[in-house]
Each structure stands twice: as structure tokens, then as C-alpha cells.
Amino acid sequence: MLSWYKDMLLIRRFEEKAGQLYGMGLIAGFCHLYIGQEAVVVGVQGALEEGDQVVTGYRDHGHMLATGMDPNGVMAELTGREGGYSRGKGGSMHMFSRDKNFFGGHGIVGAQVPIGTGLALSNKYKENGKISVTYFGDGAANQGQVYESFNMAKIWDLPVVYVIENNQYAMGTSVKRSSSETHLYKRGVSFNIPGEEVDGMDVVAVNEAAAKAAEHARSGNGPYILEMKTYRYRGHSMSDPAKYRTREEVDDIRSHSDPIEGAKKKILEAGYADEDALKKMDKEIKEIVSDSADFARESPEPNPDELYTDVLIEG
């Protein structure tokens, strides 16, 4: 519990810092923060085994930190520097780590879903006992390729857990306005894929559901869908005026369902740690994050020759 709390807090503080660097002009372009959704990736990651794969969309900083990727390398990619995970080629939305089995960071909505399904096929083919966790949003859930993937995943019983992060909005469009069936966990029904709705603001509930889904996929029963009910506090990206929802709606969720506050309460109640210990933890995390910001500022610009490398295999 304590370590989940720590992981969630790291994501929160990291994202706050990224928001600041964006405001200072050190991060350019598009930057989508994960604040509010931390319990989802942390709870799911806790249910995975070494070697399981993770793939997601462009709101990916939390996923990367949860897989154990280095905050320095993530932040330096945001600033487009040499020390970034993609050496400045990818930016916020496009990072990868072979080491941590993180398969991106994909800017095109829905693109990662068949890719994650392909990862699962590879696991099955190689009989390696690993699963693929394929994350996507409520908006992405309407892309046609999602359903092509569902069908194939079930025909061949591929070891994949589809995690739908339903934060209730796709940019300015609420689920109610975009989806004929708003219970997204039911989207697998006609493919015979089991699905479940989960309180995505509760890291324990997420972890339990993910453990069950992972076990289902790992033991040869095929895909599983988890719909995580969650919420993003910040705008869609840094340039979102957020006129599609009210301040009150955001405040209400923040004050009643915050995943980090919720975990904190449980920790204090159960006596896993006291206020002082948690404060100390926060301080340590802030240092890690501030170091990552320093690294991201000081890491040199990539060599311009980098522009031409990694397009195809170099002769």
C-alpha cells in the first residue's frame, strides 16, 4: 500500500512539474497530464509480472513511471533533449523502453490497441507466459480498429488485458455525447470477452481487478476488458480552455475521490505510516522530480545529425 502511494505521488509530482516546465516554455508542443488517474496505472502495474508488456496512448507519463522508467529520461524527452528516452525524437507522446517492456506512447488515438493485441499474439506464439496490457481512453474506445482487435483477440484467445481509462471526456466530448453504450466494459459482449467496471480512483480495487484479469489472460482464457472509472483534473492538454465542464464538477471529484488522498487515509487508518513519514516521502519525491527537471534542462540538445538516424536500418 505504501509503495503504491509512493508511486502515485511520484506521478502526481512529476506531472505538476511537467506542467510548470511547460508554463516556462521549456516543454513545447503537446503535453497531456495524467493527474487524477494515478491509481489506474499504479494498481494495474502491481498486478503484473516482470516481462509483461505495457502499451498506451499519448497520456503516457504515468504509465512510464509506473513501469519503472527513469523520471530523468522521461522529463528530458519532454524537453526534447539528448538524455530523453527517444533522444528528442518522440516528445511527450512517443517514448519507449525496451528494458521496461514499455511499447509506447502513441499519438494517434486508438493506434495502440491492435499493436497491444499483436504483442499478445507474440506472447502466445512464443509461449512465454507473458501478457500485454493495452490501455486506451473512452474516446479511443470508439475507433473501429479497437473492435477488429477485440474480435481477433478472442478468436485466438490472446493474452491481453484491455484497460479502458474512462475519464469521462475525450477532449471536449463527454462519453454521454460520444457513445451509444456508455458502459464501456460491455463493449466486449458480442465478442465473448468478459468485462468489468472498476473504481479507478481506488488503487486497491484497481489492483484486485487487474490481478484477476491478468490471471485470466495468462492462463489461456483470452482477453479481458477492465473499464476504469477515473477522471482527469487538468485540461485535455496544456492548451485546453476546458469550457466543456464546470469548475464544480472538477472540484467535487478532487475533494471526494482523489486517489492519493484516499490511499493516504487508508494508510493512516491502518497505521502503515504516520503523517510525518508521509511528509518525508513527499519531500524525497519532490527531490527526485526536481532532479529530473534539472536533468531535463541541462541535458544537451540532440546532435542535429540525430534527425536522420533511426529512419531505416543504417547501411
Add this chain to the structure above:
Amino acid sequence: MPAMNMIQALNSAMDILLTQNPDVVMFGEDSGYFGGVFNATDKLQAKHGAHRVFDTPINEAAIAAMAIGMAAKGLKPVAEIQFSDYIFPAFDQIVSEMSRIRYRSAGQFTSGCVLRSPWGGGIRGGQTHSMSPEAFFTHIPGVKVAIPSNPYDAKGMLIAAAEGNDPVIFFEPKRIYNGPFDGVPDAPLKSWAKHPKGEVPEGHYRVELGKAEVTREGSACTVVTYGTLVHVAEHAAEKSGIDAEIIDLKSLSPYDIDTIAASVNKTGRAIVAHEAPRTSGFGAELAAQIQEDCFYALEAPVLRLTGWDTPYPHAHEWAYFPIQSRFIRAMEAVTKAV
């Protein structure tokens, strides 16, 4: 005449189209209620109703394909693809259906519609928000491709596109939505208010597709380009003192080879420029046609000034983007070559 930026000019065009033709409908991701991520459809839903201006889920393939069905049965869809980088899920429908309905039904049905899409780089958007995919579309017989470079043309061309009876891919250079760009990175944003083409009539008018425009007359060389780079080329000519003739192509398919050939036959030297990668870019088509039509007038090889053959980068955007200094170097090279 009122000063408008490109967004306002496009908005005005769409307002007029909706007002004048009850069969016009507009839709796209966040285009209705929200008014589009760049505000191009701002207030149109409130004014014309949610049955005429509406939001779709994130479904580019179906946005394009439904436009075909709607057009075949008498509507006039003006749909939005939020960024041109997201148009590829729709590519199959555009290639296989939209472009061929007229041909394969021997003219019984048409798919006259417009797909508008913010296009091009220079906004530090990285690889999925900066592309210039025009050449994929100029390679399709049966669709038109248009790219305005200023508010006046944006409005007139959008009206012409929607009033025609063919499918038009209408790319909008988002870097210059709010002001022209002279191609000096990180220079302060300029306003359309001081640009002659920022003056836009309130009412209905058309700028016909298929016609290029000489935006700067000159004798030293010809620069053929479109979109944001028109402004970069103009400023490069002023800055360097090289007396280049600048042609704003405006329509890429069909394109106005007569205006290009007349200019190159006069100057004897040509640069073709675009942001997209070089290999198989639209510049290759232009260069080939220029040499066919102007071979005996040419005094130097036709020069291509383009993005590199790489994905659009996150870091070093200005090494990729054809900025003013690269234009000046290209103009020097093409005018010195013998």
C-alpha cells in the same frame, strides 16, 4: 473591409454556406458544441442548430465515409478532420470510394464534399501534429486538393470548394491561422490585420480552385510553393534582395501549370518548395512538369527545397522546416547556377 484572421475567414465562409444552402452540414471531432480545437466552427452550432453542425466520436474513417453517402444522396458535407495527421484512418475511404463514385457510376452519383483539415508544421507539434500529407492525396485521381495561404483565399476557396460538385481535401496551414510567418523561428507572432489579404469581405465570394497566383513579381528566379511557405519565400526575397517571383499555388490538384510555366519561361530558374519530405513529395511533380514545359528556357536545374526524408521531428524542428535562411540559400544557389 473587415480584417480577419484565417480562422475568422473560414468561420465566415462556413456561416455563409450554412445560411445559403440548407443541405450544407458540418461535423467532426469537437467541431460542434466546442467549435473546433482551433475555433474554426465557433458558434456555428448555436446559430444553425445541432442537426447541421455536430460532433462525431473519434472516427475518421466513418467521418469521411459518411460524407460520401450523405453527398450521394443530396447533402453537402463540410467535415473536419481535426489535424491532417489524423486523416489516415480515412485514407481508404477517400482513395477507394470518395474519389471513384463519379467514375464508377458513370456520373450517376457524385461525392461532392469538403474535408477540411489543419495542416503543416511550425507549431512545435512533433510527429503527429505537424505533417504535410498533401502528396498522398494529389496522387488520387478524382479528388481535388487545395491549400490557401491567407484569410482572403481561405474564405473564397472554401466557398468555391463547397459549391463545386467534387470532393475536395482542404488543408489549412495552422501555423498561419493567426498571422503570417516570415520563416524566422521564434520571431514574435504577426497579425493578419496588417496584411492586404487579411482584408476579407463579409459577404459571399469565390476564389476559384485550380488557379495559382503570383504574389510577388520578380525576374531572378521563380519560387513555386503553397501554404505557410508562401510567406517565408516572400520574406526571403525581401531580406536577401534576390528578385524572386513567388507563386502561391493554392490548388495542388488540379494545379495551374500555365502560371508556373509563364513565370519559369521568363526567369529561367525555379525552386519548388514544401514542408513535406522530399522523396515523392509534390515538388517532384512540379519539377518534372516544369522541365517538360520549360526545358529550353531553363538556365539551371530545378531545385527542391523541402523537409527531410524523416518523420517530423520533436527536437530540431527548425532544422527540418524550410525556414527563411534555407530559402535564401536556395535562391542564391539557383540564381548562381549556370
